[in-house]
Amino acid sequence: MSETTAKINWYPGHMTKAVRSMKEDLKLIDLVIELIDARVPLSSRNPDLDGLCRGKARFLLMTKADLADPQANDRWRAYYEAKGLAVVVTDARNGRDKSAIEAQIRTALQKKSERDRARGIMNRPLRVMIAGIPNVGKSTLINSLAGKTAAKTGDKPGVTKGNQWINIGRGVELLDTPGILWPRFEDPMVGVKLALIGSINDNILDAEELACEGIKYLVSNYPGVINARYGACEEGMSYEVLTDIARHRNLVKSGAAPDTLRAARLFLDDLRSSRTGRFTLEVPEEIRA
Numbered sequence: 001m002s003e004t005t006a007k008i009n010w011y012p013g014h015m016t017k018a019v020r021s022m023k024e025d026l027k028l029i030d031l032v033i034e035l036i037d038a039r040v041p042l043s044s045r046n047p048d049l050d051g052l053c054r055g056k057a058r059f060l061l062m063t064k065a066d067l068a069d070p071q072a073n074d075r076w077r078a079y080y081e082a083k084g085l086a087v088v089v090t091d092a093r094n095g096r097d098k099s100a101i102e103a104q105i106r107t108a109l110q111k112k113s114e115r116d117r118a119r120g121i122m123n124r125p126l127r128v129m130i131a132g133i134p135n136v137g138k139s140t141l142i143n144s145l146a147g148k149t150a151a152k153t154g155d156k157p158g159v160t161k162g163n164q165w166i167n168i169g170r171g172v173e174l175l176d177t178p179g180i181l182w183p184r185f186e187d188p189m190v191g192v193k194l195a196l197i198g199s200i201n202d203n204i205l206d207a208e209e210l211a212c213e214g215i216k217y218l219v220s221n222y223p224g225v226i227n228a229r230y231g232a233c234e235e236g237m238s239y240e241v242l243t244d245i246a247r248h249r250n251l252v253k254s255g256a257a258p259d260t261l262r263a264a265r266l267f268l269d270d271l272r273s274s275r276t277g278r279f280t281l282e283v284p285e286e287i288r289a
């Protein structure tokens, strides 16, 4: 990927407000589950969570594993485990990993439960905050764990507007929170990656520029997938590839010029839902400590 895309930042007022109410509710919280997106397991970690959640038990949950490169999933799991961080890798939409997640919650809170018992405090519910960037699957995960639709979900960032408690039974209460980013991406590529996976509001993005970044990445890391999906030629600059996608999909403007904006939107949609194939935008080796 290159750094040609204009700097992306998205930190609207509702996120400042969300951080404030998270701070407030953290007083009640025993454990924080930090959701990260398997396609960008490093860039989707909000650096502000370290400060926010200081002193709280915490583990990572990597969502959208079904959309990410399976080999990369294994490498990222090993990477975080080597750092001593527990991580559950999952598709948040189905409840398949429900027991693994609940077991991880109880393991993370074992000491606390023992302390409570020693003090004669019995059956106090475990209160768990579900936190992470927008659109990572927080509300979806809660619904899967609850076994019902308790939280509103949607295929765009910024769906959850405020904190909401959901009792999932078996002595566990989950707090759904709005997705939060941070005021400035030090590395502009973090903004590009988060935009590519759909965690940044599309209204502030240049779809064509962003699609070109995605095309460039796929052509060099997953050669052949664009050609297989659209019949487009992968040679040349990414804008030429985008133009070829428009041609192959008969997306034309008046005057018969290829409609690269519609092609960009189509490509981004396909990329985000892995119709162009499963992909991961960063690998552990790229990390420079």
Ligand SMILES: Nc1nc2c(ncn2[C@@H]2O[C@H](COP(=O)(O)OP(=O)(O)OP(=O)(O)O)[C@@H](O)[C@H]2O)c(=O)[nH]1
Pocket (backbone or CB within 6 Å): 063, 064, 065, 066, 067, 090, 091, 092, 093, 133, 134, 135, 136, 137, 138, 139, 140, 141, 152, 153, 154, 155, 156, 157, 158, 159, 160, 161, 177, 178, 179, 180
């Ligand atoms: N393929 C796939 N889709 C997922 C997964 N988790 C969530 N989704 C989809 O991702 C979209 C966003 O899910 P939400 O649960 O609304 O995400 P959120 O983190 O609550 O988002 P905000 O409330 O906007 O911060 C929805 O369309 C979900 O169906 C997953 O593990 N795999």
Ligand SMILES: [Mg+2]
Pocket (backbone or CB within 6 Å): 138, 139, 140, 152, 153, 159, 160, 176, 177, 178, 179
């Ligand atoms: Mg939500």
